[in-house]
Amino acid sequence: MKPDRIVKLLTGAAVIAITVWVAMHTYWDEVPVPTPMTGDAVSNPYYSLEHLAGSLGIHTRKITSLGALPADAVVLASDFDAALSRDKLTSLENWVESGGRLIVGGSTLWTSPPLQAWSGVKPDTKVHSRPKPADPNEKCTALVEQVDGSPTGQSLSVCAALLTPFVSRREPAWMLTDVAGIHALRVVIGDGEFTVLGPLTLLRNKILLQGDNAEVLIDAAHLQRGDTLLIQSPSEGEPLPALLWRVAAPAMVFLAAAVILLIVRYLPRFGPPIPVTPPIRRSLAEQIRANARFAWRTRKLGALRGAVRRSLDETAKRQIVGYGGLNVRQQSDALASSTGIDAIAIGAALTADGSGNMNEHRASLTLLEICRRISIKSNLTTKGSHER
Numbered sequence: 001m002k003p004d005r006i007v008k009l010l011t012g013a014a015v016i017a018i019t020v021w022v023a024m025h026t027y028w029d030e031v032p033v034p035t036p037m038t039g040d041a042v043s044n045p046y047y048s049l050e051h052l053a054g055s056l057g058i059h060t061r062k063i064t065s066l067g068a069l070p071a072d073a074v075v076l077a078s079d080f081d082a083a084l085s086r087d088k089l090t091s092l093e094n095w096v097e098s099g100g101r102l103i104v105g106g107s108t109l110w111t112s113p114p115l116q117a118w119s120g121v122k123p124d125t126k127v128h129s130r131p132k133p134a135d136p137n138e139k140c141t142a143l144v145e146q147v148d149g150s151p152t153g154q155s156l157s158v159c160a161a162l163l164t165p166f167v168s169r170r171e172p173a174w175m176l177t178d179v180a181g182i183h184a185l186r187v188v189i190g191d192g193e194f195t196v197l198g199p200l201t202l203l204r205n206k207i208l209l210q211g212d213n214a215e216v217l218i219d220a221a222h223l224q225r226g227d228t229l230l231i232q233s234p235s236e237g238e239p240l241p242a243l244l245w246r247v248a249a250p251a252m253v254f255l256a257a258a259v260i261l262l263i264v265r266y267l268p269r270f271g272p273p274i275p276v277t278p279p280i281r282r283s284l285a286e287q288i289r290a291n292a293r294f295a296w297r298t299r300k301l302g303a304l305r306g307a308v309r310r311s312l313d314e315t316a317k318r319q320i321v322g323y324g325g326l327n328v329r330q331q332s333d334a335l336a337s338s339t340g341i342d343a344i345a346i347g348a349a350l351t352a353d354g355s356g357n358m359n360e361h362r363a364s365l366t367l368l369e370i371c372r373r374i375s376i377k378s379n380l381t382t383k384g385s386h387e388r
Helices: 003-024 047-055 086-097 106-110 113-119 213-221 240-266 284-298 302-319 328-339 343-350 358-387
Strands: 059-063 074-076 101-105 121-123 141-147 150-158 166-168 174-178 181-189 192-197 228-232
Touching (some): 047 228, 086 192, 101 106, 106 121, 113 121, 150 213, 302 358, 328 343, 328 358, 343 358
Parallel strands (some): 059 228, 074 228
Antiparallel strands (some): 174 181, 181 192
16 A cells, blocks of 8 residues: 555544544533613613513503602602602602502612601511522522412512512511512502512513513512503603793794894805995095185085184184174174274174175185184284293
């Protein structure tokens, strides 16, 4: 036999031997792989409870407070201690006594002494020893069911961490017990029922479907087809925008319209802005020349004569005491004494005559301007002598 054939045979035998060994030492088994929650189950801890109740014909609805409850409803109070004041607690107690059914957790009972005094159910502070389970990894505890104080012969597996057991001065209509004491019970108060579940966490998603947790809830709360289960969910209160719209919708609409109009008012317009024409101011010399050209072209010097008269009056008021209260003749005499010009000529020039000819207007304009300049010059001379 050739050497290469011997090598091939040995290699094939080794492959067959390894394959047989792997096949003999390999087995198939199912390994549960937990998957994260998705959708509404992430934000709603009672998502599984709502779907379970719906499949059993029980109507569920979330509520944000424990006020104004229907008379025939079943209420699961998950945030009882933080939601109620003493007055509201009294109202809730009256609701139960008139026929309502209330479910609370063991931690709620711990934190509410008034609830303990009213219901007659309180935590058992005595030290109890519970036998260790045969399997250390077992997370469920078998509890004995009792109805009206008598065992039914049935045990329910509760898959949740058990809290301190309870004691009740009222005779429980239903309860789950072990050697440590009572872990869930329902008592009759008036026409209603009060139910305490030690581990309220057994109602949460995923945990509800473990063991007999779902059956514990149904038996403890005495749920039946057609019941209405109200689940308190304070975290899902009415959003602030929805509350404002419900309370003050007209004011919100008016405010929104005002804001929109204000924004539109100050928004930049489309296209380039219209350039602003800079203001044009003429010099005094330009103004005088323009008036002179207008007067010469129209042959009407009445307006120019009136302007010169006003200018003279302003100058004279600063120099002659009481000049503004004098009549034309007295003004003519005052100007004549201060300028040395004939008073009659000044009086004729001060008297405005729109029907005069060009020569008369020119003579009057010249005389009035001379009087004004003499008055200004004499005023300057008087100031200079006073300063010296």
